[in-house]
Amino acid sequence: MANATGRPTAPLVLSEAEREYLERQVRKHRVARSLSERCRIILRCGEGVPSKVVADELGVHEHTVGKWRRRFLKDRLDGLLDEVRPGRPRTIDDDQIAAVIERTLRSTPSDATHWSIRSMAGATGFSHTTIRRIWNAFGLQPHRTETFKLSSDPLFVDKVRDIVGLYLSPPNRALVLSVDEKSQIQALDREQPVVPMMPGVPERRTHSYVRHGTTTLFAALDVASGFVIGKCYKRHRATEFLDFLKQIDASVPSDLDVHIVMDNYATHKISVRSIT
Structure with a gap:
């Protein structure tokens, strides 16, 4: 066959x-x-x-x-390349699009800190949907800002390599913890108990609450496993941080070496000097 x-x-x-x-x-x-x-x-x-x-x-x-x-x-x-599809011809030429982009990048409105879609539409005479399409096509987002910080430490690169190397390849029989704290956490409670959810009725709670002051959360994150050691304190001082370090020492098996990564906050420095 x-x-x-x-x-x-x-x-x-x-x-x-x-x-x-x-x-x-x-x-x-x-x-x-x-x-x-x-x-x-x-x-x-x-x-x-x-x-x-x-x-x-x-x-x-x-x-x-x-x-x-x-x-x-x-x-x-x-x-x-995609073939040209039939449809309504363009009503805005390249020079007009370039003018919108240039105005977005090089100027600000007189009554605001940045352009919005509707303020740019009013200034150029185009519709707000046209401005939206132009901004989306060129990735322009005037309402968004980001911050950055360049370190002046001459040993910054070496320190970064040491820390990243510690995370990626920790020593044998060692535990690497990232330690930090979150202060001024408001301890709030509802004025009345929460009413649990029932068939056809969502969970309900009062809109008003009672303040119980603030608290500070100290936490140590094991990056490798995601396990967190945490404790709340009423105050945020070197005494509390030193107590938290002792809690970490008590929680970690004695046969493991503990490496802690933390920032240069004054409370941390005082606590480390107290240990050493």
């Missing part, structure tokens, strides 16, 4: 420039997933891998591999 053979597959040969472009797109972090997937398909096909094997490797349908293979053979790299 003769073996059935399908339609012969046209060979796909990549030039050096095409291969470099495809590999560059695959390595990029900020590239559309669809384009990255298409580039992976063509790279594997260019290595002579059958379409069915490529589909299994990348988790796509074999017809998908065949589609992009045919489009690449016809139009080369341009065939991997």
Whole structure:
């Protein structure tokens, strides 16, 4: 009985420039997933891998591999791009979009600290949905700010390496704990007991509460296991921190060496000097 053979597959040969472009797109972090997937398909096909094997490797349908293979053979790299879809023509040109971006980056409104979508829409005459699309396309978020701090310590890099190395590769028979505290935690309680949930009725509690002062939580985190040693104190002093260190010592097996990572807070320094 003769073996059935399908339609012969046209060979796909990549030039050096095409291969470099495809590999560059695959390595990029900020590239559309669809384009990255298409580039992976063509790279594997260019290595002579059958379409069915490529589909299994990348988790796509074999017809998908065949589609992009045919489009690449016809139009080369341009065939991997999405075709222009029919719809309403653009009403904003590139210069107008560039002006919105420039205004967002280089100026602030006279009555606020940053632009909002509606204030930018009012200043430019575009709709707020248009401004939203422009900002989303270029990753602009004027309402968000982040802080940073550059250390002036000349040994900062060495210290970071020591601490990271301690976390990633601790010594044998050792326990590495990250220690810190959270102060000024308000101890609140409801004026009346919470009414438990019942069929058809959610849990209910009073909106008003009673203050019982503040408390400070001292905690030590075992990064490797996620286990936490914690204790609350009424005050936040070196005495309380020293007592917490003693609690850690009592909670840890005696055959383990304890390494503590903490910041340079004055309370910590005084407590460490008291121990030593």
